Amino acid sequence: DPQVPCSSASEARQHDQPAQAGAIRANAGALGFGVEGVLPGEFLLDGEYVDDVLMGRGL
Secondary structure, eight states: OOBOOOSSGGGOOBOOOHHHHHHHHHHHHHTTOEEEEEEEEEEEETTEEEEEEEEEOOO
């Protein structure tokens, strides 16, 4: 999986290919996570700008 360089471990985030996004969001939803925000065109993957979807779950 592609990764974006970062300056610290706390900033490390894995970025999934768009083809995987639907399955990942469905699995996260089944575990109680919901979409909290979307950053349109945040990352350039394989020559295409894709959204960053922020998901969270209440404790």
